[in-house]
Amino acid sequence: MLAAHLGRIGCLAISGWPIPEKLPTDVDVIITTVDPEHREAVQGLIEQIEDLGPPIIALAEYEDPSTLQLVLELRAVSVIERPVKPFGLLTNLMIARDVWRRRWESVERVKDAENRHFALSKVAVAKIVIAEQQGLSDVDAHKSLQKMAMDTRSSLESSAERVIAEGAPPGLISALKKLAT
Template sequence: MSAQDRRIIDLLRATRAVVLHPADHDRETLEGQLRRIGCEVHSAWPPPSDLPLGADVVFLLVDPPQEPNLPWMISEAGPTIVAIIEYENPTVLRALIDSNAHGVVVKPLRPFGILSSLVLARSLHGYSRRIEKKVKKLEETMKARRDVEKAVKILADLRGVPEAQAYEIIRAQATRKRVSMSQVATALIGAQDVLKDSAPD
């Protein structure tokens, strides 16, 4: 077994799973297979508004007439969601999309396929989180760049100097204060806004 394969198995064994499904044979099958995989399993029905602390993955029965609007289903920091469905009609498929699921298992549940669904869902969820972080970081970088450009123009106008010189002034100030240029730029923009608001009409 490779180191990567061992890491996947170890990750699954440390998984805290929540099964949101009525108490019946399907739930017993799912709980049993998850425990055989090594997961810590909690179950509930109907779906609660708050999950057990530290829940990693939720197996959620998608039942449109009872589908609640739950905060953890739309939270960026929410768990991996594996939907459980019994039919494939338009109403169920719409509810499936709305659940933000990362994987699907189909009733009647069987032990075979649960492990594969769990691995793929966890992998997809992790990939999505990494992409979201990269996008957020890129947005922050772009905003910081726009703020610096705006601050450079403000300072150049105030001091009557070229923008290249205004840029160097902001950079020197950031170095001296040991902060980022965007922080200096934000302070400068804020000061400019205050001066505008306090100026007499």
């Protein structure tokens, strides 16, 4: 019945029961039962789901503590009540995809912020190395690093990496490598 409702709203539904040992890679949303009697099968699904895997919609017949525990463990973005009614199915699908998209964008923003932070850390360390080696102030060390980048037609970060590789104490380089990982 669920597959029929999904087909009516234009979705390509692929059913698989019992839960397959390996999920297909081209799945946009997973709708799965969370009945306590199928707990082991659902736990197998939980183990397959990656952090940024497809969003999950739980299909439940009634609320009880064990069902809610499964919903939480699945990190389901919504719950559909059985018997399935067509009203609200499309809404739940849209919400599930939107939640997944926002989660994906958040992870990407965090990665970008970490990369920017690491690049700025390299520049800061390179300025310290230049200041120590040449006896310059922080502002003059920054200007020197900028001039080096312009002269070599490279980015500030690349120039900072060169300064660190050529003139930083070995302990500082290993600490930076640890920060990068």
